[in-house]
Amino acid sequence: MNQKGGVGKTTLAVHTAAALAGRGLKVLLIDADPQHSAVDWTAARDGSDLPSLFTTVAMPAATIHKEIDRLAEPYDAVVIDGPPRVTDLARSAIMASDLVLIPVQPSPYDVWASAEVVELVRGAAIYKPALRYAFTINRKVVNTSIGRDVTEALAEFKDVPVLPVSIGQRVAFAESAGGGRTVMETAPGSSAAKEVAALIDAIEEFMK
Numbered sequence: 407m408n409q410k411g412g413v414g415k416t417t418l419a420v421h422t423a424a425a426l427a428g429r430g431l432k433v434l435l436i437d438a439d440p441q442h443s444a445v446d447w448t449a450a451r452d453g454s455d456l457p458s459l460f461t462t463v464a465m466p467a468a469t470i471h472k473e474i475d476r477l478a479e480p481y482d483a484v485v486i487d488g489p490p491r492v493t494d495l496a497r498s499a500i501m502a503s504d505l506v507l508i509p510v511q512p513s514p515y516d517v518w519a520s521a522e523v524v525e526l527v528r529g530a531a532i533y534k535p536a537l538r539y540a541f542t543i544n545r546k547v548v549n550t551s552i553g554r555d556v557t558e559a560l561a562e563f564k565d566v567p568v569l570p571v572s573i574g575q576r577v578a579f580a581e582s583a584g585g586g587r588t589v590m591e592t593a594p595g596s597s598a599a600k601e602v603a604a605l606i607d608a609i610e611e612f613m614k
């Protein structure tokens with residue numbers, strides 16, 4: 407979830423869903439973005455001879471939180487790709503979740519721009535005290551450290567932890583998207599694929 411476009415919501419949602427499926431879970435991906443990028447990704451995949459990894463449903467409706475129990479019932483895990491606006495739809499997606507990941511690029515501007523979604527998550531947490539949330543740094547330039555400016559900007563949101571695994575700026579992510587594939591398929595063993603696996607491990611550890 408992040409109202410800013412281009413931060414990697416769909417990329418991370420699709421890869422998280424695929425990686426969980428790769429670990430033997432039955433996964434549902436709910437596309438809550440009216441621009442339906444995750445559905446487009448799935449349609450591109452369906453048009454190929456690749457096997458289906460998970461089920462995708464389009465649900466850009468502010469009723470996700472009411473329907474989540476029924477929708478999730480046949481699945482082991484549900485991933486929601488969030489909308490690019492702070493609206494009732496975003497609130498509904500948050501209320502349907504156990505964990506909200508907020509992708510941010512490692513720039514102070516991106517971190518500050520996430521203030522709106524952080525506010526929304528904090529508001530939801532009042533009604534849902536068990537709700538967990540964390541920043542996930544995406545598109546980190548490889549072989550650079552997260553600058554002090556970014557660390558300081560993140561520190562402005564003291565109640566929002568940062569997952570200890572970052573996803574790098576890696577061309578494999580952009581290259582895999584077109585054919586409805588993942589980096590685990592187009593670039594197995596790559597740094598991108600390893601980062602996705604490490605992200606899943608970090609999420610599991612975070613939710614313990």
Ligand SMILES: Nc1ncnc2c1ncn2[C@@H]1O[C@H](COP(=O)(O)OP(=O)(O)O)[C@@H](O)[C@H]1O
Pocket residue numbers: 410411412413414415416417418443544545546573574575576577578579580581583
């Ligand atoms: N870690 C990354 N490395 C390289 N390209 C990325 C990465 N994450 C996302 N992208 C690319 O950035 C663009 C926007 O990502 P996307 O997941 O669609 O963002 P959002 O869903 O937040 O709008 C896409 O072209 C995607 O392939």
Ligand SMILES: [Mg+2]
Pocket residue numbers: 415416417439443
């Ligand atoms: Mg998207």
